[in-house]
Amino acid sequence: MFAATITVGLTAGLFFAFAVAVMPGLARTDAATFVPAMQRINVAIVNPVFLVVFLGPLPMLVLGAARGPSRTWATAALVLYAVTVAITVAGNIPLNNALMKVPTDQGGAILEAGRAEFETRWNRLHLIRTVAVIVSFVCCLAALRSG
Template identity: 35%
Template sequence: MTSRLLFSLIFAAALGSGLAAGLFFAFSSFVMNALGRLPSQQGIAAMQSINITVLNPLFSLVFFGTASLCAGFIITSFFRWDQPGMGYLLAGSLIYLIGSFLVTIVFNVPLNDALALVEPGSAEGANLWTRYLTVWTTWNHIRTAASLVALALFIYALR
């Protein structure tokens, strides 16, 4: 892999991490608060719609593409360990994969799946919604921080 190609791929991962961090930050800082102010039936329906529409090619490219780059960087960093920035590249990749990608798959997606199964106007839905707002947002804060830290580490790896 040429240095120019590696630079471009790290730059792409930095952009992907930054986009993910911005998306997660928006949810942590105002989207979930706004949904929580709605009656539970409306908040549930809105979040169910968001969870469907987020599954699109552009989001997938950013989220899964960045994760794929990170997986490749973990391997690359070991083969190029003697080169400058490889420690930052390894750390950024691990933090993104664990703190953003894995947290999403293990915590946020199951909560989204549970929310998808409830009727927005039901008592079960209202009970789930109360828990969902707190737990989902807590894990989202972690995703936000991890994506930001990964972004910073990718920037350091580019220096």
């Protein structure tokens, strides 16, 4: 449960930082800056360290929910974390993939359209998954405390 708490906490911190700093910062830029920056972020984040931290909590939380004195908290953390992963896979990643197809060398209208298709929807999904992962982290902490 300790390792699950650490990795869920790291994910919560990353998502929180995106919600309160990265995306508001990028919101203040034009589409010619926003689109290529998000494209580069989307490529950079798919790396072994992120993937272990992001996907690792699932099996760890399954173990915590299956046994131990804090099964209820671990189960709640697992459900909330599964929601986080599901939103990411079903919502944010397809939006990232669509944004990757926007050509950055063809001018303003194409970049504006690509941003318009991406930004509001991505931020809405990101807010939901950020809340879910933060509450999952709180449940992990409760599981550690009660265990």
